[in-house]
Amino acid sequence: MEAIAVTAIFDIGKTNKKFFLFDQNLHPVFQTNQTLATIPDEDGEPCESLGALTQWMKATLDEAMAMSQFRIPRLNFTSYGASFVHIGADGRPVAPLYNYLKKYPEDILGQFYAQYGPVEKFSQQTSSPALGMLNSGLQLYWLKYAKPAIFQKIHQSLHLPQYLSFLFTGKAVSEYTSIGCHTGLWDFGKADYHAWVYREGIAPLLPPIVPTQTSFEGKIGDQSLEIGVGIHDSSAALLPYLESSPEPFALLSTGTWSISINPFNAQPLTTEELRQDCLHFLSRDGRPIKISRLFVGEEHRVQAELLQTHFGVSQEAYKQLAFDPSLFEKLKSNRSKRFKFEFLNPAVFGAEAALETDKNNFQNLAEAYHCLIHELTELQIISLSLVLNETTINKLYIDGGFSTNPIFVEMLRSKLPGIAIETRDYALGTAMGAAMVMG
Numbered sequence: 374m375e376a377i378a379v380t381a382i383f384d385i386g387k388t389n390k391k392f393f394l395f396d397q398n399l400h401p402v403f404q405t406n407q408t409l410a411t412i413p414d415e416d417g418e419p420c421e422s423l424g425a426l427t428q429w430m431k432a433t434l435d436e437a438m439a440m441s442q443f444r445i446p447r448l449n450f451t452s453y454g455a456s457f458v459h460i461g462a463d464g465r466p467v468a469p470l471y472n473y474l475k476k477y478p479e480d481i482l483g484q485f486y487a488q489y490g491p492v493e494k495f496s497q498q499t500s501s502p503a504l505g506m507l508n509s510g511l512q513l514y515w516l517k518y519a520k521p522a523i524f525q526k527i528h529q530s531l532h533l534p535q536y537l538s539f540l541f542t543g544k545a546v547s548e549y550t551s552i553g554c555h556t557g558l559w560d561f562g563k564a565d566y567h568a569w570v571y572r573e574g575i576a577p578l579l580p581p582i583v584p585t586q587t588s589f590e591g592k593i594g595d596q597s598l599e600i601g602v603g604i605h606d607s608s609a610a611l612l613p614y615l616e617s618s619p620e621p622f623a624l625l626s627t628g629t630w631s632i633s634i635n636p637f638n639a640q641p642l643t644t645e646e647l648r649q650d651c652l653h654f655l656s657r658d659g660r661p662i663k664i665s666r667l668f669v670g671e672e673h674r675v676q677a678e679l680l681q682t683h684f685g686v687s688q689e690a691y692k693q694l695a696f697d698p699s700l701f702e703k704l705k706s707n708r709s710k711r712f713k714f715e716f717l718n719p720a721v722f723g724a725e726a727a728l729e730t731d732k733n734n735f736q737n738l739a740e741a742y743h744c745l746i747h748e749l750t751e752l753q754i755i756s757l758s759l760v761l762n763e764t765t766i767n768k769l770y771i772d773g774g775f776s777t778n779p780i781f782v783e784m785l786r787s788k789l790p791g792i793a794i795e796t797r798d799y800a801l802g803t804a805m806g807a808a809m810v811m812g
Contacts, residue, residue, distance in 0.1 A: 376444040377402065380811050381437060383430055383537060384804040385452035386606070390426065392433045393801065394443055395808045401801055403443070405433065414469040421470040423458065427540060434541075438593055447588075449601030450537040451609040451807035454554035455509040458536035459516070459527045459578075464543065467526040470533070471512060477505035481518050485511060489569045493644050499567055500642050500653030500661065501555040510558035513575050530578045534603030542589045542600050545580040550608035552582070553655025561653055561661055562641070585657035586810055601811050608654060609806030611636060611662075613799045614770055616809060623757070623766050627773035631669040631753060635760035638663040649721055651759045657810065667756040668716045669749055670774060675715050680741050683732045691742045696783040700740060704747045711735075712748050722755040743780060750784045757789075769794045772802070 379394040379402060394403040407429050411419035438445055455473040458466055482505065486492050492503050501508050506515075509532075516524040531539055532551035539545055552559050558579075560567040570576050583602060591600040607626075611634060614624055621637045634654075639661040642651060651665040677691055684690075710719070710727040711734060719726040735741035757769075769792050775781045776796040786794050799805060 374442070376442055378444050378446055379403075380447040380449065380808045381434065381445045382448075382804045382807045383433075383450045383452075384606070384807065385426070385450070385533070385537065387421075387453055390429060391804065392430075392437070393804045393808075394437060394445070395805065399805050399808060401804075403437070403440075407433075411472075412469075414471060414475075416475075418472060418475050420472045420475075421456075423466050423470050430537070430540065434593060438596055445593075445596070445598055447599050447601070447808075447811045448541065448591075448593075449588075449807045449811050450534050450603035451606050451803050452533045452537060452603065454532065454534075454551055454605045454607070455507045455556070456533040457509055457512055457530045458533060459523070459530045460536075460539075460545070461526050462528040464539070467528075468516070468520075468523045471506065473506045473509065475506050477511065477515060478519060481515055482511075484518070485514055485569075489567075493647065495557070496647045497642055497644060498560050498562060499557045500553075500559070500561045501557045502647050502650055502652055504555060508555060508557035510556040510570065510575070513578065514569075514573060517573065517575075527578055529580050531580065532603075532605075534605060535580070538600060538603045541593070542591050544589050544602075546583045546587070546602050547580050548583055548585045548587070548602050548604070548657075549655040549659045550585055550605035550657055551603070553653065553659075553661075554605050554607065555652050555654075559655065564659065586812075588811065599811065601807070604657065604807050604810055605654075606803045607632065607634075607664075608657060609804075609810070610799070610802040612657075612806035612809045613802050614797075618768070618770075620768060621764070621766055622768040622770060623761060625753075625757060625769060625771045625775075627670060627771065627775035629668070629670040631667045631756070631775070633665045633667075633757045633760045635663050635764060635766065637766065638760055638762075638764045640763045646759055649756070649759060663760045665756045665759040667753060669753055672714055672716045673745070673749060673775075676712060676745050677742070679730075680732065680738060680745065684738045684741070686738055690738060692778075694739055694742055694780060696780045697739065697743060698783075700743050701747065701784065701787070704740075704744050710748060711744055717749075717752060719752060722752060724752065724755065746778075746780045746784055750781060750788060753785070754788050767792060771796050772798045 384391040391406040412422045461467045588599040624634045653661040
């Protein structure tokens with residue numbers, strides 16, 4: 374039997390490390406995954422183990438290359454962003470892969486913004502809300518002033534997707550989707566690195582920028598293959614929609630965070646939009662893509678658990694509820710807010726907030742849960758509108774966790790009457806996008 378030609382993809386998440394083989398129709402024909410324990414960095418804080426990750430990736434690819442039923446002419450990578458691997462002249466890491474949740478020292482952050490701020494001006498120029506270590510470019514500034522001995526050893530700094538590619542090609546490059554994910558590196562008005570990158574001597578550490586579609590010829594054992602340069606995971610997840618939709622659309626990707634993405638909106642960010650957690654990504658060809666973020670998934674999880682406890686029902690009880698139009702109409706007529714949120718701050722959007730949650734005001738779980746989703750979707754609409762403004766979008770795709778929640782989906786349909794809403798879940802969308810980049 375003739376071996377099937379497949380594209381191999383490493384999809385590296387913070388928790389799960391996945392490996393896929395896709396056939397020419399982008400159907401997965403093999404997959405495996407692994408979770409890896411974190412290790413402490415030099416400050417005792419948890420971070421990714423580059424050694425364990427490298428070992429697993431190389432062993433996994435070797436095993437796949439040995440499978441007689443497959444032939445692997447293409448390999449690519451996708452991973453989370455906001456993460457740099459700093460390598461020395463010998464190509465080996467000279468520092469840990471610092472966790473983007475690590476706290477950024479206030480004194481160094483203050484020093485940075487005193488030189489290159491104020492904060493709102495810098496955020497507007499770089500389309501990056503002030504997020505500390507999540508502004509991964511500022512990690513280099515931190516190393517320069519907090520850990521100069523490490524900084525002096527750095528020959529090149531690679532975004533994580535490009536480091537994964539480097540492991541198999543030895544080619545150090547940068548690409549747009551990783552540069553553009555709230556790094557604080559890119560001046561979106563100038564379409565170039567921000568002035569601070571040059572003034573601080575950071576630019577020479579950043580490898581040359583190549584298109585995301587770039588690949589290099591490589592060899593694994595005695596087999597030749599084309600190896601991609603990697604792509605940021607959020608940008609990869611968007612590609613299946615771009616390939617399948619003939620008309621302009623927006624994507625609401627839901628999970629712990631709800632990310633509103635409009636690939637057809639490149640309007641400059643306003644100060645107010647930045648305050649409301651709106652930012653730009655860069656597309657695979659270097660164009661700005663407007664997105665907004667809302668911590669709605671985590672808020673929903675906490676509030677749903679509180680309701681389950683209050684009504685003495687199982688954890689799955691709310692999932693059995695169907696959308697009740699009459700209950701929704703009743704809730705809409707009551708304009709006062711009834712949920713005090715743990716994480717979301719409606720005032721950021723100029724919306725009213727409840728002072729406390731009185732669960733005794735609800736007759737049953739159905740009423741309480743409909744009210745919760747009603748108030749969450751009110752904020753979701755505002756967040757979504759930040760990326761829909763200034764464009765004509767008639768279609769919205771919803772994927773991820775809320776795509777299977779009929780109450781959430783039907784309330785959005787009611788509140789967005791001019792937009793056709795489709796639920797679609799590319800469960801392997803991130804990996805599929807990385808495969809699409811390889812053609």
